[in-house]
Amino acid sequence: MLLKRLTEASGVSGNEHEVRNIIIEEIKNYVDSFKIDRLGNIIAFKKGKENNKTLMVTAHMDEVGLLVKEIDQSGLLKFVPVGGIDKRVLVSKVVLVGDNKIPGVIGAKPIHLQKKNERKEALDVDSLYIDIGARSKEDAETKVNIGDYVTFYSEYIEFGSNLIKAKALDNRVGCSLLIDLIKEIKDTSFYAVFTVMEEVGLVGAGPAAYSVNPDIAIILEGTVCYESPKLESHQIPTQIGKGPAISLADRTTVYNPELRKKVVGIAEDKGIPYQFRKTGMGGNDSGKIHTSREGCLTTTISVPCRYIHSPNSVMSIDDYNNTYRLLKELLSSYNKEEL
Known part of the structure; x- marks a missing residue:
């Protein structure tokens, strides 16, 4: 299974080569071109219908x-x-x-x-x-x-009510989703970017975004999840089983409300469960992507993961599948120039 291979691979920030090799092996026959830049980012292009805007979908390869x-x-x-x-x-x-x-x-x-x-x-x-x-x-x-x-060292294990335990779900879950998109989407032009060194300061994202120069970027992540019954609902950042988490704001980005409304509207129209990421703590590659060149509209869509940045994180397969459903609908809307 792809997610098992990705999470069990070693890829601490600045040493992503093992993960990068797996990704290249998976995508090389499904993209029209790809390159590895000087920092080690993978920048791949999938050609489909031409669009007036340039779309980049990105996930970081590194782990703590x-x-x-x-x-x-x-x-x-x-x-x-x-x-x-x-x-x-x-x-x-x-x-x-x-x-x-x-x-x-x-x-x-x-x-x-x-x-x-x-x-x-x-x-x-x-x-x-x-x-x-x-x-x-x-x-x-x-x-x-x-x-x-x-x-x-942590083995990938499926357990409980359709859950997964593994290390590095932040952010091999995003890498896995992006690989799945590359393999399945056939008629949409987009850049698929796998970045390095996100965990030590969003290092790879800026140069990658400068190279691609996107108008819109979708950042895929595994994000913090904590559901203690001692917390009030507004203090719970995300919950397992409630669907993909759409970011409102974090330490590096205040997300564009109009783009967020479009993402939410697509989820509601297609009956895809979703939730908002309710904490402003942390950040992700959007922090560098949305300020690159003339600027870029970004949205971050995440799979909730318990015990993040530890040897044993936990996520829901249902959340993964619903995140993938939402991503496919977003790319379809982009193809229709509605995003």
């Missing part, structure tokens, strides 16, 4: 992870986070280090040895290390190097 910064004398690895990771999720997690995917475990001082004040707060990253089973620094250096990327 870690980077080895030091190997100590005992062979333990010290690291820095790459992207926004909650340090509370790190202890005891299994990871894969470097291109050879050396297995390791994130370790810390046992709770039995911690002082009372240490137990009250999450351990700082500087107090953690990766144990790869090395006997010494020299032993570890035969397996890994300073600068190696570290990915969480």
Whole structure:
């Protein structure tokens, strides 16, 4: 299954080549052209009916992870986070280090040895290390190097009421949706762009948008989901099973209301469930895309994902399918020059 391959691949920001290779393998026979730019973005073009406006549909390839910064004398690895990771999720997690995917475990001082004040707060990253089973620094250096990327190890599992558990759903779910569009859509001209380094500052999106120069962009994402019963409804950003989430505003973009109304109107007309993303926190590639060149109208459509930026995120297959339904209808409206 495509989403399984994508989520189980390693692709921490700045090291997306494994994910990029999977995507190219999947799309190369379905696009009229594609290129990899200097940063590593994939910019593909699918030719169909000509349109007065240029459409770009985009998803970022990278995920949050870690980077080895030091190997100590005992062979333990010290690291820095790459992207926004909650340090509370790190202890005891299994990871894969470097291109050879050396297995390791994130370790810390046992709770039995911690002082009372240490137990009250999450351990700082500087107090953690990766144990790869090395006997010494020299032993570890035969397996890994300073600068190696570290990915969480997490298997793709389908469980519960049509749910998926996997790492990197932010944003392999967007990549999977975009690949599906490329394969199925035959009569619509659009650029399909897979960007790099979104998690460390929307790095790839700006140059990609400058190259394509779109009039309209649809950004595909896996977004934050939290449904605690202690929260009032307006505080819940998105909910599993309620359909694709349409963004109102976030840290990097206040979305064009007229374009949003068109997206909502299409969803309602076609009977596709949808919800609004109700938090202004976070951001995505729209932040760089909508300010490129003369500017671009953007909309972000996301699949809600619980436990985002952790080794184990959860999403609904129904939400995925309804997001895909909405995307197909949006491209159909664009083809009719109604978007």
